[in-house]
Each structure stands twice: as C-alpha cells, then as structure tokens.
Amino acid sequence: MITEDTGKTISRRGFLGAAAAFSIMAKHTALGSEANSKVRAGIVGLGGRGRMIAGMAQNHGGYQITAVADYFPDIAQGVGEWLSVSPENRFSGLHGYLRLLESGVDAMFLETPPFCFPEHAKASVEKGCHVFMAKPVACDVPGTMTVLEAGRKAGANGRVFLVDFQTRTDPFFIEGIRRLHRGDIGRVGMLSSIYTDESFPDPPLTDTIESRLRHLIWVNDDDLGGGYLVNAGIHAIDVALWMAGDTPVSAMGSSRIVRNDPHGDSHDVYSLTYQFKDGLILNHRGEHLKNEHGFKCECIAFGQTGYLEAGYSSHVRLHGGVEPYEGGQVVDLYPQGAIRNIETFHESIVNGVYDNPTLEPSINANLAVILGREAAAKKTSMTWDELMRENRKIEVDTTGLAL
Template sequence: MGKPDENPKESERTLSRRDFIKGAGAAAVSLTVLPPGLVRGSQANSRIKLGIIGCGGRGTWIAKLFAEHGGYEITAGADYFAERAADLGAQLAVPGSRLFSGLSAYEQLLESGVEAVAIISPPYFHPEHAAAAVEKGVHVYLAKPIAVDAPGCRLIADLGRKAAQKSLCFLVDFQTRSNPFFVEAVERVHNGAIGDFVFGEGTYHAECPFEKWYEPLQSDPNNPEVRLRAWGLDRALSGDIITEQEIHVLDVANWIMGAPPLYAVGSGGLTARPKIGTCWDHFVVYYQYPGEVAVQFSGRQFKGHGTPEGLKNRMFGSKGVLETQYGGNVMIRGENYFRGGGTPQIYQEGAVNNIAAFHKSITSGDFSNTTVEPSVQSNLVTILGRKAAYEKRRVDWDEIMKDEERLTPDLEGLKD
C-alpha cells in the first residue's frame, strides 16, 4: 500500500481480487450506520485519527504533511512491505502494533479504529481500498489516478455517492485544482476571457521516474515483489504512463473544456527506453471535443537530451491564449490579459491545500464530495486515449463509458 504491495493468499485470494470490482461495489458499500465516534460536529476541535495505506516515498511524505496540519493524528500504517510500514512508524511515532504488512494490511488498518484513511497505494488497488474504507464508515483521501480501468472508475463514482449518503468525506488529491492561479485562470476562461475556443495543446514530457528499477526487474522479472516495487513499469498496476502520470495534463485540459471529449485517436509505444516492463514510454493522442474543438496531447517518459520538459497546457481562443505549467507560470495572453503567477511549490502546496480541505469537510459536515466527479471524468479521458492508442482506432466516449475491460496484474506469489 502506499506504493503498496498487495498479495493474495494464493489462487483463492487472487480470484477474489480479480472478481472484486465486478460487483461495482454493490456489496462492498452497503449503507451501514456510522459509528458515533465518526460523527464530528461537536468534536470539531479533536484530531482525526488517520491511517496511511501505502507507506512508500509519497505515502510517508504526505503522512508528514497530515501531521504538520495539526488536525490529524497518524495512528496506523499499512504497506505490503513491512520495512516501509516500519519506516513510517519510526518517523511518525506509530507503535509497531498498529503497523501492518501484506496484501491484506489495509483490512487490518481499517479494524484499528481509524476515522479516515489516506490511500497512496499503487493505482490498481485504489478501488478495492476505497470500497473497504467506505464500507467501514471511514473518510477517504485518495491519490490520483483513482483507478486503472473504466470499471474501477465507475466504482469510485459510486463510492463518492455512497460516501455522501453515509456522511463521509471522499476527496481526490489533484494539486492543480486547488491552486489559486489555476483556479482563477480557468474561471476567467470559462467567463469568456479568451473568447471562443479554437484548439488546445497538452504535453507531459519527462524522464521515467522508475528508471532505478530497470536492472532489478530485468534481472528477476518473475519475482512478484520486484514487480510490485517496480509497479510504475507494470501496465495493470499503474494504468500505464498516460493514466498514472500524464493524467495531470489531461485533467487540466478537460477542466478547461468543461465537458468530456467526443472521441479520441492515438498512437504510442515502447521505443526509446529499455524494453522492460509492460508500460509504453510515449503516447500521442488527438481528442475531439464538442464544438469542433480539438486538443492534441503528447506525453513521454524517456530521456529528452536537453529539450524542454514539464507539464504544460495551452488553449487558444479567438481573443487570447491560456497558458499553464505545473510548477511554472499560469497566465492569459491577449485582449483580457491576466498576469497570474508562478506555481513552483504546487506539488507540496496542492497537497497541503487538499489536506486542509479534507479536514474542514469532515469537521464541518460537508459531504458533497465535489472532487470525485471531475476526477472520474479525467481518469476516463486518459483511458479513452490509452485504448485508442493501444488499439490504433477511433474510440468514442460512449464506448469508454460502457467499457468492461479490466486490467489485472499478476499477484501470484505475494504474501497475504
């Protein structure tokens, strides 16, 4: 978990995991009565007992941000790898009796009395972990992407609604949507600042963050724990690079457009980096939106040899141009100039803002869960482009909304 490691108990557990999402959460999210301790309101000044599911690099990093907020108490940690859970415990004073490992570690964590969870596990596990949390009556803070396939996305959408019915908060952690410059710029565009949309561009150009796992995975490709540690090179565990990382850019593009695309065509492959793992190293996708507006996207994870990198969006309009860069400048050029500003600390500031929003929603009783729907849609946009590229054909939005294809990793050999 965290950058979890899950593992079934041989074939029986593997089968149950593979069948899990098929129920679309029907059994997993039955409407149970909330334990009295989770109904805050009058307890607004007490600290929320938080468990961390996924204690890898980002999991432990964000756990510290929760602790620094002051409104949370980190009371439990779960990760497939025991040493990761132990490291989180050592850094945040969580006793060993509340640190859990193995594929079922998240289940033990949910039985430990936590009131909320931060799910920072590999994306494949997100729907399963979130469903268990909602069933238990626990608030959910979920890392992106929410899922690796369309059935998983639909389950998360359902969980967001069920959480609201059970007076639970369910927040998806996208940094850009909580950044003041991004928010104001997109609002101005929606109010006509750049006129009629003409076309858009999006790029996510970077090197592969899992490069250190090339050699271990190549040397021992059948070791299930190595595959789990190198989850970003596994298509089923990560959703491939377009869903796991490039979603940041496609989310901004879809936010700007305010509606999903009609269809996509695309291309890509594993060409420039070593042929290790099952993920591609580049995607190029053409998205056709309503109103004859097209958005062209390109993303890569291989060495650029000094060419400019980054996460960038541009939307050209009849009166101006919106330019955004994750970690860079956000501005509007043209008739309605908006200087905007820089976002160099967006990675941390976005998480800090979302952590504060999550706490405020819980303590104020705001269970509207407004981040879920747009996050589901943006996740599906990445899957639309991925499918179009994989299958080298046009894929319509209506098709992806009904898509039943599931990505299922090989978890055999992992400990429960």
Template sequence: MTQPITPTPNASAETPPPSRRKFIQHGSVISAGVATTFASPRVLRGSEPAESKPEPIRLGLVGAGGRGSGAINDSLSINDNVKLVAVADLVPQKCENICKSLASRYADKFDVKPSEMHHGLDAYKRVLDNKDVDVVLFATPPGFRAPYVLDAVDAGKHVFAEKPTCVDPAGYRQCLEADKKARANQTAIVTGTQYRRQTNYVEAIKRIHEGEIGDIISGTARYCSNGIWYRQRKKGMSDAEYQLYNWMHFVWLSGDQIAEQAVHNIDTINWIMGGPPESAYGGGGRFTRPDDSEMWDNVAVDYVYPGNRVVSFMCRQIPDTKSDNSNVIYGTKGTCTILGGNSGASIQTRDGKTTWEMSGDIGAAYKQEHKDLIDSIRQGKPIVEFAETAASSLTAVLGRMAAYTGQAVTWDFVANESKLDLVPRDLDIKGPGAARGFAVPGKQELV
C-alpha cells in the same frame, strides 16, 4: 490477496456501518442524519473551558512509499489536532522507516503502536478494521485505488486518494459506486489532483470560464520529461512480487505514464472543458524502455471535446529530450498558458500582448488538498470529488486504449461498454502476477 475488488459485504449507501467518524466542529451544528452515526466528540464552544478540546481526527496511511510519505507529511504539517494512528504497506521495512521519520518530526501528531503497523497484500483491511481511524490516505499503486477506496467507503471512512483513481473501465465504475456511496454516507473523498487547489490554476481557469480569451477553439497539453525510475528484479522474487516492486512498468498497476503521471494535464483540460471528451484517436510507441517493461515511452492523442473542440495531447519519457509541462488554450480573443509546477500562468491577446499573469506554488497546493479535506470533515460538509477525478483518469485510459489499439475510441464505449478489467481477481504474492507484454497497435484488441 483474495478478490481485492469485492466490496465489504452487507454495506450499503443507505445504511452506513457503525464507525468512529467524528466531525470536529467549531461552533457549527452537524446535520441530524450525520450526527447519529458519530460518537459524541468533545466540542470547544464559547462557554467551555479553554482546555476542553475536540478529539483529534485520526489518520491511517496505506502505502508508505514516496507518494505516501509526501501525502502524510503534507497532512500532518498543515492540519492541527490530527494524529496518525495506523500504517500499512506491502513491505514491513517501509512501515518501520516512515514511522521512525514521522515520530521524530511530528511527536505530538504520531501515535502508531507497533500493533498498528501492518504489511502484506491485505494490510489495508487491517486499517479499515480499526474503528479509531477516521480518515484513510491511499497511496498504493494505482491499480488498487478503486477497490480499496470502495472498501473504505463501505467501512465508513473518510478518504484521501492519490491519482489516478483507476487504470481501466472496470475501476472507473467502482469509482462511481464509491462516489455515490460516499455522498449518501456523508463521508469525504478528496483526491491528489493538487492543481485544482493551486491558486494560479484556479484563477486562470476562472478567467477562461468568464470569457477572457473568448470562446474556446482548441488546446494543447504536454507532459514530456526525460525518464522514470526502473527497479531491477531481485533474486528469488516471484512474478507477482516483481510486478508489485517495479509497479510503474506494468499497466495493470500504473495505467502507463498517460494515466499515472500525465493525468494531471488531462484533468486540467477536463476542468477547463467542463467534462470529458467525446472521443480519442492517437498513437505512440516504445524505443527506450527496458525489455520487460510494458510501458510506452511516448503517447500522442487527439481528444475531441463537445463542440468539435480538439485538444492535442502528448506525453513522453525519453532521455535527452526537451521537457515540456504545459496546457495552452486557444480562444477567439486570446490564449491562456498554464504551466506545470511553479512556472505560473498567463493570458495573451491574439496579437501577443500579456494581459494577466500569476506565479505558481505547487508545494502550497499539495498541502491545501489535505487542509480542505480535514476542514470539510470538521465543518460537517464533506467534500466528495471522486467521480470528477475518475472521469479524468478514464480520459487517460481512453487515450491509452486508442493509442494501444490504433482505433478511434469513444467516451461512451469506455464508460459504458468496455469490458477491460486489468486487476487480477486473486493475486498470490508468490504467484505469477498478471499476464505480461506490451501493446502493439493493430494486434492489441479493443475490449
């Protein structure tokens, strides 16, 4: 791939490029500044015949693996009048497999011609080049997220971006640029932080913010599980091919487990606290990872939030250990416990009496983020939430940097001073990939 983090030239937030961006509306009016950039859709209004329907919103998928499959299935199942028209992946077989599955399941919402199944490192650019694509769903390895979304915003596309949105400070700054441009262009960016749309999370955090547990004193957050997948290198693979194939285990691609997986809990804590922490200090290590994996298998970080409120965070992937996916917030009047998945949330007084509880439905939350995205486009009020998710992603990076180096690290340093930039500028699929090796505290430099 040639300079993947370079945005499309001659694009600016003030003058978005021509594109097929349609707000499909139902009795509402597009603002004058937005309407001028759209082709004229056929709009269903009261005086029009019933068979006159607005054109469908057309989707493109970039990343046809497990998470990409989940995202596009959620979008197609929850939204009416949408069509998938383009797919891209590094591997052609993945494009073929997902198209075969979707064509049989969503016949009326599937319109991917063979010419719109793209593969290779630059395949995402072919989706962005397609003027018929309104919304692009990005589910590639996280290292590509920030530059790809920035390119999509420059191309005038609406975006769904999986988490995390960045794996280093350089990517974080690209996220902020993309967020700013999307707001100026009035193009949406919704992210895969499904807990922000899970009803028990929303209600629990609303109650915290309304003071039901009193002033927040401290908290704990845990994302501890038994392990994660690992893919053996295939014969004949270059280093670059292997790293992309086994992407979870290379920090430039995944950000390590604290960013790729545990960012959900970190995002929840930032949501509760009203923003990112001021500093982080942590540790961890590796005991069970394969020899060529860069991942640690446990990280523990103390995050200090404004007001000297400390959140003790831990993530772990070690076989035969106890799992724990939880967020516990301690207040002057009580405690709020928010559990991951479908496990629900509750509030207890300081003497242990439960005063509120609510079950969870993570499946509905996964779908709701896609409904909110499409609804916001149709209503002419595009949601842009990239900066918030980028802040949570950088909070994960902050914790990783503190643990990897053994240093106390501040938010100001990672957000404004750090030069860490892990994503290779020129990546040749047959080439060496990124430099490899796992971090050792005291030896790992804070950059």
C-alpha cells in the same frame, strides 16, 4: 461525463464554502466527538509520496496518525516508528489495509500503486471512513467505476472523499480558468497539452509482481499503475478537461515504447487527438524518456481573441482577450497542492462538508486518459461510449504475494 446515468453530463466542480456556515452540531457529527478532536488517520502505502503525505498530515496538527500499512514489513515498521505509531498498528502484506481498518480510524489516506485503489476505497467507505486518495484512481474502467460508486456512497453517508489533484487548488489556475469560462478569450477552438518527464526504473520481471511494487517501477505496468499516460499524463489532461468544461466524445492517436531495455508493457511516447461534442479539439503529447528534456506539464487554450497558458511548474497567464491576466509563477505546486488538499480534507471532516467536489472531475480525467491509452495502443479512433461498453478489466496476478 459521468452521472447517475453513466454517459450524461455532470455538474462542474464547485469549491468548498466558508466553514463558518456549519454548526457545532455538524462538527460533533463529523468526528463523533468534540469539534477540536483530532481526526484519527490511517496511511496505506508508505513509499515516497506516502511518506510525504504522512509527514504533511502529521505536521498539520489536526490529525493523529494511529495506524499505517505497507506491503513491505520493513517499510511499515520503519515509517510507523518515525510516526510514533504503536507497533501493533503497523500492518503489512497485501491485506494489511483490512487489518488497519479494523484498528479503528476516522480517515484513510490511500497512497499505494493505483491497482489497489478501487478495493481500498470501497472497503474504507464500507467501514465508514473518510477517504483521501492519490491519482490516478484506477488502471481500468471497472476500477474507475468502483471508485466513483464508493465516492458517491461516501457523500450519501456523510463522509468526505477527496482525490488529490494539485492544479485545481492553485489560485492562478483557478482564476485563469474562471476568466476563460467567462469568455474572456472568446470561443476556444483548440487545447494543447503536454506532459514530459524521465521514465522510472524498469528492471526484468520476476516470478511475482512483488519486485514491481517499489520505487515507482509499477508505473511501467498497465495493470499495476495504468502506464505513463494514465499515471502522469493525467495531470495535463485533467487541466484540459477543466478548461473544456466537458469530457471528450472520442480519441485517436498513436503510441509506442521507446525507453531503453523495457520490461513493463506501458507505452512511453504518445500523440493523441481528443474531440469534444461542440467541435473543440484537444491535442496531447507525452514522452517519458531519459533524454534530458526534463519535466514539463502544461495546457494552452487557444481562443478567438486570446489564449491562456497554464503550467504546473511555470506560470499561468492570459494573453489578449477582453482583459489580459498576468497571473503569476506557479511555485512548488507538488507539495503545496497536497498541503492545501490535506487542509481542505480536514476542514470538510470537521465542518461536515460532504459535497466532495473532486470526485467527478477526477473520475472523468481517469476515464479520458484510459480512453487515450486504449485508442493510441490500437492506433485507431475510439469513442467514449465504446470505451464504457467494452468495460475492459485488466487482471492483476497477485500469485505468491504475502497476504
């Protein structure tokens, strides 16, 4: 796990306490105005998820979206008009986010392709903004560590930094994993996670990466989106790490490209085995092919006396053990988890809650999937320490892009 001394254990995620414990003074400090003032927010990245998040923030009632930015001018103008953002605060180009920061916002919602996140998060924190960002937080180890540093700086400076994983907001996931950690199914011997879905469009490459920046095409590219394991498989592996309460010490496995007519370099079929220091094993499988299998994201913990199953779009249930837990059906987690995170982000800002509990788990999940990607691509075993020492940076060629 990541700590101030990289490689040592961090504390587990805690959940936000009651807002009532904080004083009116904290509310004034958080917003620099009256407690009931709206948080002035900027949205960077206005694709499908960016528009969804923007709409949710607008409907929340506690935010005023005052600026937007997207690489493509037509998108920035269209979404800006939809959100009633002043024309002078609709920014475009690769550096549009910098101009947005100069417009004067309290908070930044970052929803671009992941290769942008380290730079955007760092600049946002340096400008004194609260940060809400999507996952994965970066495509490589150096970028991940930049986000970690930015998140820690945000907390130290009295700013909120939230990474938008949905499963960690779900009541059934929370209770099921609480019971697992309590020991209800005995010692866990193995975790098994899976993430499957169809692949995204992967057209021929062009002279610049501009053509890869729309319609989730960038998920096919390790440099732009981290690839399928880092961008999508992270959901299942994050739950596995939450169950394990630790990070793996090594990963081994194999991966390949199977989708039709590929042009990006991301592998789309994965089989991985992670090892933990206490001997725990995590097996992960993933595939992204248009083969009618469809979406599946789940993790099962196999204990000595029972097992816990947790699915992103199915159910959470604990079988056997000290006391079976029926849990329940997980419904609409993709939007509902985001709505809960947007609410938590606002409450944290207004009430001056700067513990930022999503930071370290999100960093650890990011590094774990990068470890899996690198080990599988080389078809070898790789340790966490080796990954960190290698510290490989994936360069992005932005030649020819509009600034």
